[in-house]
Structure formats: structure tokens, C-alpha cells
Amino acid sequence: MPKLIKNGRVIDDAAEILVLDEVQGPEALSLPDGPVFVPLAVWQAHKGALSGRAGLGVWLDSSESVDDLEGDLDSIGAIALNFPKFTDGRAYSSAALLRSRYAYTGEIRAIGDVLRDQFFFMQRCGFDAIQPKAGKYSDAQLEEALASLKDFSTPYQAAIDQPEPLFRRTQRAA
Amino acid sequence: MYRYDPYDQKIVDERVAQFRDQTRRYLAGELTDDEFRPLRLQNGLYIQRHAPMLRIAVPYGLLSSTQVRKLAHIARSYDKGYAHITTRQNVQFNWPELKMVPEILGELAQVQMHAIQTSGACIRNITSDPFAGVAGDEYIDPRPWCEVLRQWSTFHPEFAFLPRKFKIAVNGAEQDRAVIQCHDIGLELKRNAAGEIGFRVLVGGGMGRTPIIGEEINAFVPWQHIITYNEAILRVYNRYGRRDNLYKARIKILVKALGVAEFKRQVEEEWAFGKDGANTLTEAEVARVAAHFTTPVYETLAGEDAGYASQRAANTAFAAWARRNVLAHKVPGYAIVVLSLKNPATAPGDITAEQLDLVAEWADAYSFGEVRATHEQNLVLADVKQADLFALWEKARATGLATPTFGLLTDIICCPGGDFCALANAKSIPIANAIQARFDDLDYLYDIGDIELNISGCMNSCGHHHVGHIGILGVDKNGEEWYQVSLGGSQGNDTSIGKVIGRSFAAAEMPDVISKIIDVYRAQRQDGERFIDTVRRTGLDPFKLGVYGEAAIIERKQHA
Structure with a gap:
């Protein structure tokens, strides 16, 4: 079963990420049983049918805007943000916006080209679930990679995980 | 510090x-x-x-x-x-x-140093005025603000993978010595009518492949909000900056595409959410950081040290150095010293381990233990007593750090170029050294006066050629190294981007080309006009004529 880092622990996860191919446009709706992340376009085409479905999540590519989900967030249990390349940093802003501006409290999952050296930044921006590509890391490597969540113990700036900057959290001596 | x-x-x-x-x-x-x-x-x-x-x-x-x-x-x-x-x-x-x-x-x-964010698509080292705290024309010391921004930008989780690199510069004086108009964000410290500190914010400047002068998007952001304002700019850029084409990924391209008014609207819409949030700066934090940049314990001295005056009168070489490399300090009896790294025998900006140790020794002996690096690739001892200048000069001269050419033609800004850099199209250090060898007569250099010659080995413009009064750019033509010359660029308050004068040259031609340009200037200049002022007054035509000759110009016009 695919693995996932959730709240700092490695767990099993069965959710499927539904990817539209050229044949299947967003109009068609054939979903697997069990937990699934559907593309934004599918969500938008079938909002009514999908709302409140158990185990339903929506995934956004890095070029898609979380602003498009405003108003829908109460009916979506989990949102996955795709990193097409790990150097594409748009999803960091997307996650931060979901948590801050839209006060989203469901799962935010990093998917795609997800590497351990970015875990720290992901966690700081509000990702609570991190899913490297299947086969990217062995189980042992993934356990080892948890260390990267703790690369820095006391960051300077405010972010989602630590909503106050260092200068407000502590009394720093001059 | x-x-x-x-x-x-x-x-x-x-x-x-x-x-x-x-x-x-x-x-x-x-x-x-x-x-x-x-x-x-x-x-x-x-x-x-x-x-x-x-x-x-x-x-x-x-x-x-x-x-x-x-x-x-x-x-x-x-x-x-x-x-x-x-x-x-x-x-x-x-x-x-x-x-x-x-x-x-x-x-x-x-020793409290690191290499964090000195490259990559993230917020880079923040640059500033090398004369901060000691220049007479300073309004507000930029150093505490640079440090506050350094801490904010260090490992910023949201902005570690931007579309492209991101450079911020801060200046707080009448004269811009930080090239703020050529930065992704340029910040000018100022006071409003009520005397409160804030920042004029420029955005979208930069050199590189597409040189653009930054535009103002806010005339006055109060200091408390400078972090949240920067975050708003960065967030808009991170979300909407182009990622499909490396050459169009800098914020300047986004600002141009949207127009500065629309870009500002998006930033301020974003800022409305972050403003007054947790990243709003506190007086306590600014005071804490500013306490590190207190005024050193200066002695009470006469404005003009008598010994310094007589030493200059007695020693022409010392006088020459003092004239160029010693600058006015805001405190009477003190001076700012530029230790030149433009010895013609070495690559511009290079310094040996032995020289570094000596500079540290002089800093301890004469300048409160501090040294500054400038973007023009020299070192500065910012707090030297006039009475110590002669002793310092003798020591600096003995080790090749007293080249008396600060701000002259041979004080060349030069990237490492093809000798070292994998990105370069052409070598730049040998061109600099060849020009320095050609112009080795100090009296002649002084006659030419204030001028800036900048050399980059490729379009990435690390050598700031776009803002050189004379800019030289290394280009690749069918695997050969050629050099394109531009004139009329300038850094500082009246920043401008130079214009290319015509076809490029082989390396061996470059000293002659510079000589011809200087000859035109000397023939054209009016009453003590600086080089850049002459270029601005006459335009490029007399220089093209001087460099390419009449026949070439006529031929070009016929083909045009």
C-alpha cells in the first residue's frame, strides 16, 4: 500500500489520485470505490454529485488557483496540491493561502515530485500530509526522511506552522 | 555590526x-x-x-x-x-x-557566517550602501533594516522555489550607492512629512538579458509594514511569475506584462490580508537589531588633521591616493578609505589570503575592527582617523592594496567570466587587465576623471555592464569570443541602461576601442564635464564615428 507522511508519521494510505487522460474529460464521472482525489475540473463539473462524498478530495495542479475553491471548501475533506517539478514553488503559496485566507482545516497533501529536502518548507506552509511518488523512497528511507521535517528548530519568520515570527515568540536580548 | x-x-x-x-x-x-x-x-x-x-x-x-x-x-x-x-x-x-x-x-x-541563499531561485543576499553609517548624505542607516529583512528572508518557506532569483537592495542616503533601481525590489529609506520612517518601494528592476529600471509601486510604506509588503510582492510573483521560460521568469517580466498599475493593484490586494498581521514589525525588534549598529566611540578631532595635510603636501603618491581613495566621513577628523582590489596585475576583486590577514590587522588597528565589501569589488575601511591615513597607506601600498584609481577608468567592475564561470560566453578578466595595462598613466586617468567601465562575460550581467558608462559584454559568435560595447549606462540616482554602439570586437581590439572612445570624450567634453554627461549631451554618434570611422557609418546607413 502507498505510504504517506501524516502529521509527522509514516502511515499507509489508499487514496487514489484520479488523473484525466485525453479520452476521459471532466464530464465523465467514473470514480473508484474508496478514497479518491479528483482533479479540479472534475470537481467543478460534478460539484453537486460529489459534495459530501466520503473520502473525496480534490487535487490542484500548480497552475490552478485555490481561489477557485472558495465557497466549496466546507464540502471538501482533503485537498492535494501537485508539484509537477519540485522546483515549482507555487503550491507553497497555495497551501499557505488555504490555511490562512480561507481558514481551511481539512488535509492538505503534497503530491507529485515531492522530495525529503523540501519537507520542512511544506510543513511550514501548512501541508499536513506529504506523499512522495510511489517507489521514490523505500519504507526505510521514508522513515529516515522524517528527520528532514526537523531540519530547523527555530525559524525566524511567521508561517502556518508557527504563526508568530521569532521576534514575537521570544524575548531576544540585544 | x-x-x-x-x-x-x-x-x-x-x-x-x-x-x-x-x-x-x-x-x-x-x-x-x-x-x-x-x-x-x-x-x-x-x-x-x-x-x-x-x-x-x-x-x-x-x-x-x-x-x-x-x-x-x-x-x-x-x-x-x-x-x-x-x-x-x-x-x-x-x-x-x-x-x-x-x-x-x-x-x-x-564566525557567524554562511552561504545561505547566495544563489538559486530564492531571495538572495540583501545588498546596501557600503558607506552606511558614515556617509554625510545619509538620511537613515540602512543596516538594521537589512538585517531585519535578512532574518525574514532566511529559509522563508513559501519563497524558496520562486520562478527565478530575487534580489533586494536598500539605500538610505541622498545618493543611491546600492543600485536600487536595478533590483527586483529596491527600497529607499525615507521620512514622511510627520518624520516617520518608511520605505519608497521600487519593483521590477534588473539587469540580465532584459535590463529594466525598476518602477515605484509605493511612495511610502511605513516601516512596521515592510515585511508584510515584501511578502505581498513575493506572493504575487511566486503565484504568477512565468515558469515556462527561464529568460522570462524574473519579476520584471511580470511587472511589464501586467503593467505597473495592475501589478501594484494585485500586490495591495494581497497586502490587505497580510497587513497588520504577525509579521508586522515591532519597535522592540527594530530597537534590538539597531542596537548592534551603534556609533563607534569616535574621538573628538579637528576637521582637518594638520599632519595629514602636510603629508599630502610632501608626498605626491600619497596625495594621489588620498585624492581618489579617501572619502569624506560624517565625523570630523575621520575618513572613509577604499582599499582598491584593482591592481592591474590581478583579476578585479581578487584578494590573497595574506592580504586578507593584513586587512583584518588594519581594521583592528585603524577602523574599529570592521571591513566592508562593495559591489564595485573593493574593500572599505570606513572609520579611519585622518592622522592614521599615511601609516595605513604605506602598509596598503606595500602589499598592492593602494592602487589610487577609485572611480577611475581602471577601477573596473568585472565578473569572473570565461576563465572560471561555466555560464560565460567569453573571458572578462583578460579584457580588464588589458585595458588597465593600456591606461597605466595616472595623470591621464585623472584627466579622464570619474568614469565607470563594467565588464560581463555573458548576458547574466554579473559585471553590471548595462549600467557602466562604458559597458562591455562578452558574446559568443560561432564559438569565438567577441565583445559588444555600450555607452551611456549609469548607476546611482540617475540610473540608465547603456546603448550598444555597433558591431562587436575581438579581444585584441578592445584596448584600442576604449582609447578611441576616450579620445572622442576628451575632444567633445565641455568645461570639466564627466564622461557620462558628455555622452548624454552628444548622444552616441560622435563615439560611433570615432570608433568605426566614417566609411563604416555611411555603409551601415546605406544598408539600414
């Missing part, structure tokens, strides 16, 4: 540990080249022609003598005995071994 507290130290120590592990995993084959590249770049580590190149951060150009000694030690122990001062006030080593880099970072951490 700023001294780390345990929090700052811990962040740097944890960085060393992190990069040590990343390097280990790379060398063990657990990280691919593509995966390791951004990690090493965000630690200033390039893979170059001969060896990795390590760029070390010198935040806003300030160094303590202890740090300078450590740089000397690193140059000796891990490199070939020298270091290079960059056009972002940083220090580069050209020959470290990849596997030794974690050791070097460990050494740097011992």
Missing part, C-alpha cells in the same frame, strides 16, 4: 548539519544531480569549469576582522590562497572540493 544571538547561531549550525547530510546523500548516489542542484545552489555552490565555486554571504557587505581572518584561513586551507569579492558584496572561492564544502561551512559558522 550585527552579532548572532543563540537563535541566529542555531539556524546556521543546523544549516551546516543539513547540508552535510545532503552532500553525503549526493555523494552516496541517493540524490540525483537534478535533485542536488537547487540544494547546493541555495548554499552558494556552483559546479564550474575547474572545480565547484562556493559563494559565501556577506550580508549587506559587512565583515568583522575575525571573519576576514577566517576567510584568509579558508583561502589557504581549502582553496588556492585567494578569494574574490563579487558584485553582490559577497565572497567567492573558486577551487574548493565538493566533499570539503560542509567543512568550510562549519568553519564559517564559527
Whole structure:
């Protein structure tokens, strides 16, 4: 079963990420049983049918805007943000916006080209679930990679995980 | 200057540990080249022609003598005995071994230094006025604000993978000495009518392939909001900056595409959410940081030291140096000294380990233990008593650090170019040295007067050629190195982008080309006009004529 880092622990996860191919446009709706992340376009085409479905999540590519989900967030249990390349940093802003501006409290999952050296930044921006590509890391490597969540113990700036900057959290001596 | 507290130290120590592990995993084959590249770049580590190149951060150009000694030690122990001062006030080593880099970072951490964010698509080292705190025309000392922004930008989780690199500069004086108009964000410290401190914010400036002068998007952001305002700019850029084309990924392209009014609207819409949030600066934090930049204990001295005046009268070489490399200080009896790294025998900006140790010694003896690096690739001792200038000059001269040409034709800004840099199209150091060799007559250089000649070995413009009064750009033509010349660029308050004068030249032609340009200037100038003023008044035509000759101009016009 695919693995996932959730709240700092490695767990099993069965959710499927539904990817539209050229044949299947967003109009068609054939979903697997069990937990699934559907593309934004599918969500938008079938909002009514999908709302409140158990185990339903929506995934956004890095070029898609979380602003498009405003108003829908109460009916979506989990949102996955795709990193097409790990150097594409748009999803960091997307996650931060979901948590801050839209006060989203469901799962935010990093998917795609997800590497351990970015875990720290992901966690700081509000990702609570991190899913490297299947086969990217062995189980042992993934356990080892948890260390990267703790690369820095006391960051300077405010972010989602630590909503106050260092200068407000502590009394720093001059 | 700023001294780390345990929090700052811990962040740097944890960085060393992190990069040590990343390097280990790379060398063990657990990280691919593509995966390791951004990690090493965000630690200033390039893979170059001969060896990795390590760029070390010198935040806003300030160094303590202890740090300078450590740089000397690193140059000796891990490199070939020298270091290079960059056009972002940083220090580069050209020959470290990849596997030794974690050791070097460990050494740097011992003296509160690091290589964090000196490259990569992130917020880079923040640059500023090398004369901060000592210049007479300063309104507000930029250094505390640079430090506040340094801490905010260090490992900012949302902005570690921007579309492209992101450079911020801060200036707080009447004269802009930080090139703020050519930065992704340029910040000018100022006071409003009520006397409150804030920032004029420019955005979208830059050099590179598409040189653009930054535009103002806010005339006055009160100091409390400067972090949230910067975050709003960065967020808009991170979300909407182009990622499909490396050459169109800088914020300047986004600003041009949207128009500055629309860009400002988006930023201020974003800012409405972050403004007054947790990142709003507090008086306590600014006071804490500012306390590190207090005025040194200056002696009460006469405005003009009598001995200094007689030493200049008695020694023409000293007088020449004093005329060019000694600048006015805001405190009577003190001076700002530029230690030139433009000795014609070496690459512009290079300094040996022995020289670094000596500079540290002089800093301790004459300048409160501090040294500054300038973006023009010189070093500065900012607080020297006039009475000490002669002794300092004798020592500097003995080791080749008293070339009396600050601000003259041979004080060339020059990137490492094709001798070292894997990105370069052409060599730049030999061109600089050849021009320095041609113009070796001091009286002639003084006659030419204030002029800026900048050389870049490729379009990335590390040598700031776009803003040189004379700019030289190395270009590749069918595998050969050629040089394109532009005139009329300028940094400072009246920043302008130079214009190319015509077809490019072979390396061997370059000293002659510069001679012809200077001849035209000397023939055309009116009553003490600086080079740049003549170019602005006459336009390029007389210079084209002087360089290419009449026949070439006529032929070009016929073909046009």
C-alpha cells in the first residue's frame, strides 16, 4: 500500500489520485470505490454529485488557483496540491493561502515530485500530509526522511506552522 | 555590526548539519544531480569549469576582522590562497572540493557566517550602501533594516522555489550607492512629512538579458509594514511569475506584462490580508537589531588633521591616493578609505589570503575592527582617523592594496567570466587587465576623471555592464569570443541602461576601442564635464564615428 507522511508519521494510505487522460474529460464521472482525489475540473463539473462524498478530495495542479475553491471548501475533506517539478514553488503559496485566507482545516497533501529536502518548507506552509511518488523512497528511507521535517528548530519568520515570527515568540536580548 | 544571538547561531549550525547530510546523500548516489542542484545552489555552490565555486554571504557587505581572518584561513586551507569579492558584496572561492564544502561551512559558522541563499531561485543576499553609517548624505542607516529583512528572508518557506532569483537592495542616503533601481525590489529609506520612517518601494528592476529600471509601486510604506509588503510582492510573483521560460521568469517580466498599475493593484490586494498581521514589525525588534549598529566611540578631532595635510603636501603618491581613495566621513577628523582590489596585475576583486590577514590587522588597528565589501569589488575601511591615513597607506601600498584609481577608468567592475564561470560566453578578466595595462598613466586617468567601465562575460550581467558608462559584454559568435560595447549606462540616482554602439570586437581590439572612445570624450567634453554627461549631451554618434570611422557609418546607413 502507498505510504504517506501524516502529521509527522509514516502511515499507509489508499487514496487514489484520479488523473484525466485525453479520452476521459471532466464530464465523465467514473470514480473508484474508496478514497479518491479528483482533479479540479472534475470537481467543478460534478460539484453537486460529489459534495459530501466520503473520502473525496480534490487535487490542484500548480497552475490552478485555490481561489477557485472558495465557497466549496466546507464540502471538501482533503485537498492535494501537485508539484509537477519540485522546483515549482507555487503550491507553497497555495497551501499557505488555504490555511490562512480561507481558514481551511481539512488535509492538505503534497503530491507529485515531492522530495525529503523540501519537507520542512511544506510543513511550514501548512501541508499536513506529504506523499512522495510511489517507489521514490523505500519504507526505510521514508522513515529516515522524517528527520528532514526537523531540519530547523527555530525559524525566524511567521508561517502556518508557527504563526508568530521569532521576534514575537521570544524575548531576544540585544 | 550585527552579532548572532543563540537563535541566529542555531539556524546556521543546523544549516551546516543539513547540508552535510545532503552532500553525503549526493555523494552516496541517493540524490540525483537534478535533485542536488537547487540544494547546493541555495548554499552558494556552483559546479564550474575547474572545480565547484562556493559563494559565501556577506550580508549587506559587512565583515568583522575575525571573519576576514577566517576567510584568509579558508583561502589557504581549502582553496588556492585567494578569494574574490563579487558584485553582490559577497565572497567567492573558486577551487574548493565538493566533499570539503560542509567543512568550510562549519568553519564559517564559527564566525557567524554562511552561504545561505547566495544563489538559486530564492531571495538572495540583501545588498546596501557600503558607506552606511558614515556617509554625510545619509538620511537613515540602512543596516538594521537589512538585517531585519535578512532574518525574514532566511529559509522563508513559501519563497524558496520562486520562478527565478530575487534580489533586494536598500539605500538610505541622498545618493543611491546600492543600485536600487536595478533590483527586483529596491527600497529607499525615507521620512514622511510627520518624520516617520518608511520605505519608497521600487519593483521590477534588473539587469540580465532584459535590463529594466525598476518602477515605484509605493511612495511610502511605513516601516512596521515592510515585511508584510515584501511578502505581498513575493506572493504575487511566486503565484504568477512565468515558469515556462527561464529568460522570462524574473519579476520584471511580470511587472511589464501586467503593467505597473495592475501589478501594484494585485500586490495591495494581497497586502490587505497580510497587513497588520504577525509579521508586522515591532519597535522592540527594530530597537534590538539597531542596537548592534551603534556609533563607534569616535574621538573628538579637528576637521582637518594638520599632519595629514602636510603629508599630502610632501608626498605626491600619497596625495594621489588620498585624492581618489579617501572619502569624506560624517565625523570630523575621520575618513572613509577604499582599499582598491584593482591592481592591474590581478583579476578585479581578487584578494590573497595574506592580504586578507593584513586587512583584518588594519581594521583592528585603524577602523574599529570592521571591513566592508562593495559591489564595485573593493574593500572599505570606513572609520579611519585622518592622522592614521599615511601609516595605513604605506602598509596598503606595500602589499598592492593602494592602487589610487577609485572611480577611475581602471577601477573596473568585472565578473569572473570565461576563465572560471561555466555560464560565460567569453573571458572578462583578460579584457580588464588589458585595458588597465593600456591606461597605466595616472595623470591621464585623472584627466579622464570619474568614469565607470563594467565588464560581463555573458548576458547574466554579473559585471553590471548595462549600467557602466562604458559597458562591455562578452558574446559568443560561432564559438569565438567577441565583445559588444555600450555607452551611456549609469548607476546611482540617475540610473540608465547603456546603448550598444555597433558591431562587436575581438579581444585584441578592445584596448584600442576604449582609447578611441576616450579620445572622442576628451575632444567633445565641455568645461570639466564627466564622461557620462558628455555622452548624454552628444548622444552616441560622435563615439560611433570615432570608433568605426566614417566609411563604416555611411555603409551601415546605406544598408539600414
